[in-house]
Amino acid sequence: MRKTLLLSAAVLALSVTAASAQKPIKIGFVSTFSGPTAVIGNDMRNSFELALDHLGRKIGGQPVEVVYEDDGQKPEVGKQKTEKLIESDKVDFIVGYIWSNVLLASLKPAVDSKTFLITSNAGPSQLAGELCSPYVFSTSWQNDQTPEAMGLYMNKKGVKSAFLIGPNYAAGKDMLAGVTSTFKGQILGQEFTKWPDQLDFSAELSKARNAKPDAIFVFYPGAAGIQFLTQYAQMGLKGRIPLYTAFTIDETTLPRQGELAIGVPGAQEWVNDLPNEQNKRYVADYIKKYNGTRPSFYGAQTYDAAFLIDSALNATKGNVSDKDALRKAMEKADFKSVRGNFKYGNNHVPIQNFYLQDAVKDADGKIVLKTVETIVENDQDRFHDKCPMK
Amino acid sequence: MLYFIEQCLNGLQVGMLLFLLAAGLTLIFGIMNLVNLAHGSLYMLGAYFAATFAAWTGSFLAAVVLTIATTLAVGMLVEIIAMRRLYGRDHLDHVLGTFGLILFFNEAVRLIWGPAGLNLALPPWLSSWVEIIPDVFYPVYRLSIIVVALAVAVFLYALVMRTRIGMLIRAGASDREMVGALGVNIKLLSTFIFGIGAALAGLAGLMQAPILTAQIGMGENILIVTFVVIIIGGIGSIRGAFIASIFVGLTDTVGRAFLPDLLKLVLSPAGASTAGPALSSMLIYLVMAVILIVRPEGLFPASSK
Numbered sequence: 001m002r003k004t005l006l007l008s009a010a011v012l013a014l015s016v017t018a019a020s021a022q023k024p025i026k027i028g029f030v031s032t033f034s035g036p037t038a039v040i041g042n043d044m045r046n047s048f049e050l051a052l053d054h055l056g057r058k059i060g061g062q063p064v065e066v067v068y069e070d071d072g073q074k075p076e077v078g079k080q081k082t083e084k085l086i087e088s089d090k091v092d093f094i095v096g097y098i099w100s101n102v103l104l105a106s107l108k109p110a111v112d113s114k115t116f117l118i119t120s121n122a123g124p125s126q127l128a129g130e131l132c133s134p135y136v137f138s139t140s141w142q143n144d145q146t147p148e149a150m151g152l153y154m155n156k157k158g159v160k161s162a163f164l165i166g167p168n169y170a171a172g173k174d175m176l177a178g179v180t181s182t183f184k185g186q187i188l189g190q191e192f193t194k195w196p197d198q199l200d201f202s203a204e205l206s207k208a209r210n211a212k213p214d215a216i217f218v219f220y221p222g223a224a225g226i227q228f229l230t231q232y233a234q235m236g237l238k239g240r241i242p243l244y245t246a247f248t249i250d251e252t253t254l255p256r257q258g259e260l261a262i263g264v265p266g267a268q269e270w271v272n273d274l275p276n277e278q279n280k281r282y283v284a285d286y287i288k289k290y291n292g293t294r295p296s297f298y299g300a301q302t303y304d305a306a307f308l309i310d311s312a313l314n315a316t317k318g319n320v321s322d323k324d325a326l327r328k329a330m331e332k333a334d335f336k337s338v339r340g341n342f343k344y345g346n347n348h349v350p351i352q353n354f355y356l357q358d359a360v361k362d363a364d365g366k367i368v369l370k371t372v373e374t375i376v377e378n379d380q381d382r383f384h385d386k387c388p389m390k
Numbered sequence: 391m392l393y394f395i396e397q398c399l400n401g402l403q404v405g406m407l408l409f410l411l412a413a414g415l416t417l418i419f420g421i422m423n424l425v426n427l428a429h430g431s432l433y434m435l436g437a438y439f440a441a442t443f444a445a446w447t448g449s450f451l452a453a454v455v456l457t458i459a460t461t462l463a464v465g466m467l468v469e470i471i472a473m474r475r476l477y478g479r480d481h482l483d484h485v486l487g488t489f490g491l492i493l494f495f496n497e498a499v500r501l502i503w504g505p506a507g508l509n510l511a512l513p514p515w516l517s518s519w520v521e522i523i524p525d526v527f528y529p530v531y532r533l534s535i536i537v538v539a540l541a542v543a544v545f546l547y548a549l550v551m552r553t554r555i556g557m558l559i560r561a562g563a564s565d566r567e568m569v570g571a572l573g574v575n576i577k578l579l580s581t582f583i584f585g586i587g588a589a590l591a592g593l594a595g596l597m598q599a600p601i602l603t604a605q606i607g608m609g610e611n612i613l614i615v616t617f618v619v620i621i622i623g624g625i626g627s628i629r630g631a632f633i634a635s636i637f638v639g640l641t642d643t644v645g646r647a648f649l650p651d652l653l654k655l656v657l658s659p660a661g662a663s664t665a666g667p668a669l670s671s672m673l674i675y676l677v678m679a680v681i682l683i684v685r686p687e688g689l690f691p692a693s694s695k
Contacts, residue, residue: 036606193667202643203643206397207393226509234529258509
């Protein structure tokens, strides 16, 4: 039986190679597949695989091969893996990157070799501004945008003073700068914690409580968000000082945050219940394919990345050597995004809406994220003026 | 002032937790002369066991008892299977061998529990907070960590200083071969000590789990700080580990809480907000360097060698 299976697999493999004599499109994928934040990387990989399923395992009508690489959440490892994908795998596109510091370290090899890099999460301010490149596209956002939206929402809620807490790395700095740029109240203090190894926030929470703010704003992606919410509740702050967040509650952390996430607002450019056909199909098929696991925004952005590449290759008829044509096709963003509207600014960062999401119990008593309102429409990041590309 | 007291309590709690880890590590190093990098893995196992047992039994206290028993057993097993082969060898071999164990345990945990990590919810009687002094509310759970660790310190002191086993431990620390020659089963003693160390690490892990949740690789970060503690305290000395733990916990927490503000007095606000977090995360290493310059053997070097 096993022999027959192997044989048929071999025959299938042969027939596939025979049918497609042309070289497959090679896509490198850098994300975190080990350590406490591997859940995020898995969500991104799952979404990319689902997108390829939906595209009939082809991209732009061409056969496709994806090489997944684990950055271990470390900038130096991410850079090595990026170099490996470019130099030894000779990939046509690189997709992924959760962490801004990993992306910033990996940028140079991609740009120098003119390999198209699509960041499906990280959005450091440098990349939207002075470091913008014709070969780099984003299917996520620029870091500052989401907290900027949260700052606007805090104004609307009449928050007069806030205390900010975030991790001490590229994205953490962007996030706190973002909320500071739109929040009109007084900022009573801000704390940066060692990233990613400081997970006990007792000193920062004590400090925040002592400052007596109206609200605390926080950015802790991945597992750190679980730890932060837990400790915030243990310190007795829940119900006393309201919490406002960016990228702290999502479907990868929600199952473990549970009740703690209810009533904690977050800003987000994608929520699983956005009412468009592409999104409905993505969410429903994801849950079906991955046994009830729900997709997160990390996955949604990565799903979009596959369709972006597909749209560009369709326009160039699978030609990857004419980089100018490929770039122009990508700039058009001629694909259906799970976010609905999707268009690019001059710096290859999307101009898009930001929503308020909240954690609520659905009909079955399961805690899910849902869209409450639109905070800002067609928002463009505030660094695009610094980008020399016009 | 009240705020300062609160931050000191935070620091004390971190320090007490470090003590549980450092006590085991320093015992093992002092007596078996073994550098055990896998100590952090036992801490991680403690957290995972606690979360699992709590889910099975529905009782936090039952989970505590089962976790301590299980990590004790795992520790003794690891000693018999792996560590015994390392005693006579060079420290570099210890580092290599026990680093391999870290990889083994991380992968084993991933296979058994999956990559996502586990939560351990606190029972209601531990999840409230008390007003320790007017206007300072402190979580009962963090206070209970301090109390438990102090109890462990007393227990260890009594064990090492007042019992026959303690006498053998002290004798083993000063001359392993001689104790063996006098007819003491030094192998069994080593297994026992390693088990105690593992149980202490497991206890630290289980107490940390409700705060930090159980994660793969959680042991590696804290292990580095634990090494700082035993180096400052003097390798092999439990008393040194105790004092150094409190010292490191306080330095780290109070430094994080006040250093950025202090820097604002001398630097520009922008400079202070960049230098503050960087400097406060280095603080314990700077302190360690200074202490090593003044007392190369640490604060309380184990008397013998």
